[in-house]
Amino acid sequence: MRHSDPEGLYRALGVSPAADPDEIKNAYRRLAKETHPDAGGKGSEFQFHRIYNAYKILSDDNARARYDRRFTLEDAEHSWLGIHPVKCSRCRKVTAQPRTLTFERIYSILFFSFRRPTSGVFCTRCAQISSVRASFTTALFGWWAVPVAPFLTLRTIARNAMGGVRDEEADEELLWQNSRAFAAQGNRKLSYALATKLTTATDPDIAEEARELVEDMEARGANRRKIKLKDPWRIKPMAAMSHLMLAAVLPVGIGGVALQALQSVDIKDRPIHAAVDAVPPVDTSTASVPDALGANRAMPRGCWKEPDNGEVLYRINPRVAPGHEVALINDTDAAAIVKVRSAFSKRLIAAVFMYPHASAALGGIPDGYYIVQYAFGSRLNDSCVSFVDSSGSWQFPATENLRTIATGEGPQQLRYSLMADPAPAQAVKVPQNIFGQN
Incomplete structure (x- = not known):
């Protein structure tokens, strides 16, 4: 019978795997005298414990039989030498x-x-x-x-x-493969922990062999209380x-x-x-819009009501508190609508109405990237967010990045002045059909 003796039990005692019990006992007594620290031996404490553990297994007929069976090269069914730990696929x-x-x-x-x-x-x-x-x-x-x-x-x-x-049955086979592979590699603690988990396996053969391995290792000093296996699969x-x-x-x-x-x-x-x-019945052919000086201007309209200066005509979402603010000055002779749009989707975020020669503020704007457009006119359409007879519409060239509320730095305020005929660097003209989109 050829043995691999991977744990070196026979080598520790200096005997062959075919040695009888008397040879093993005599070898242990001789080596114990040479290595025991209290007997004046020259060996270290580690060497003495290695000899003692080898003798403890090999002097027990059942434990030695399990060791011989487990590490026999000729018995392919019980040989653990060719077993390797499982790898993730x-x-x-x-x-x-x-x-x-x-x-x-x-x-x-x-x-x-x-x-x-x-x-x-x-x-x-x-x-x-x-x-x-x-x-x-x-x-x-x-x-x-x-x-x-x-x-x-x-x-x-x-x-x-x-x-x-x-697949729980396949998992038990994988754990048993790992337990034997780690035992063959000398990783006794991990092998013992896995075998302890498999003593209640659904496969009776795996459960029996796992119990044998646990008993074998506990005979060599393994402590169930000290060697525990964490569960990495908890949800x-x-x-x-x-x-x-x-x-x-x-x-x-x-x-x-x-x-x-x-x-x-x-x-x-x-x-x-x-x-x-x-709203009571009124003459909808004209509407009186006061300017900043208090004068009244007749303005034909199709909108259902006369908006006030600074009145929000449209807002896609509820007002954000505190939110960013857009401060506006209309220093022209025409009424204006100012729109804030998303810079990427061009979706309308909010729109505000302004009297001639007046100022207004559009607050509650959330964080985001925006563009600002404005148009002049005299008659609002039925949706009350655009002019029917616009005299011109423009877009400020800069894309505004309002990103400070979420970081805790506080809201920002943007300031714009509306001009009737701005230079290209100050505003870019946009078609009325684009300005009128929601």
Whole structure:
């Protein structure tokens, strides 16, 4: 019988694997006298304990039989020499507690939905990355088939958030492989911790062999109370929250667009109802607009009411407190509308009306990138946010970056002066049809 003797028990006593019990006992007594510190031996305390541990195993018939069986080269079924620790199938790194997991992706087209699983042996880090990627893909492409796609999408993201679909029997085999591989490499603590976890395995063969390994190591001094195995697979609240956010991205986005559309319709329709309820019949052919000096100017209009100077004609969102402010001066002889738009989408954020030779302020602007436009005219259209007969519309050339509220530095104030015929460096002319867009 050839032995690998990877733990060096026979070498520690200086005997062969075929030595009988008397040879082992005599070798131990001789070496103990030579190495025991209290007997004046020349060996170190480490050498003495190494000899003592070797004798403790080899002098016990059952323990020696387990050792011989476990490390016998000729017995391929019980040989642990060729066993290597399990590696993650993604990062290719050794992982002590691997898991066999499956994460699903849902794709939907019209009335059809189909799954695309991602399976493998994962470490905890790669499992988290793969689960988030699968949930992200599902959140983008899983909703679009009716009627079952929304249900499948939510169920799949929930499963991914809980750690995917697990094969527990395969996981027990992986842990047992690691326990034997670490034992063969001399990492007794990790091997013992994994074997302790497997003493209650569903596979009776794995459970029995794990109990033998635990008894063997406890006979050599392993302490169950001191050697504990942490569970890296506990569900982390922040990671689960990221999946829930992905599940809500599309419904919230669609709901936001629908709400915005309803708000826009409500804003446009609101003046019509207000005119019926609050405004008595008047002559709508002209309107009197006082200027800064108190004089009255006749202004034909189609708007339901006469706006005051500085009155906000439109605001896409509720006023932000404290918010940024746009201070305006209209030093011309014509009424003006000033609009603040998003610099990227060109969506209208807010609009304010100004009398001739007057000043106004538009506050409550949230953080963002904006452009400022203005136009002159005398007659407002039915939506009350643009002129029907504009005499010119311009845009200030600078894009304003208002980004200080979120950082705690306080709001900013922008100042603009409206000019009837500005130079190109001061303002750029824009078509009336663009200025009139919401």
